[in-house]
């Protein structure tokens with residue numbers, strides 16, 4: 284009786300473990316397009332925040348992809 288109960292418990296636990304594992308789908312592998320902000324006339328820096336201090340003086344701000352900015356020699360702004 285006791286052994287049967289124990290076996291059943293292990294069986295239930297195995298189902299819940301395997302079931303739980305199958306529902307975990309890694310979503311971090313999906314590359315999300317990141318956008319950055321640049322001020323073309325104010326140096327080769329890209330900014331992660333639109334309201335960054337480094338962009339305050341810039342009159343014209345352009346939104347670009349991070350890939351684009353890196354390709355065109357832009358370096359990340361240390362302020363944001």
Ligand SMILES: [Zn+2]
Pocket residue numbers: 329330331335336337338360361362363
């Ligand atoms: Zn900045």
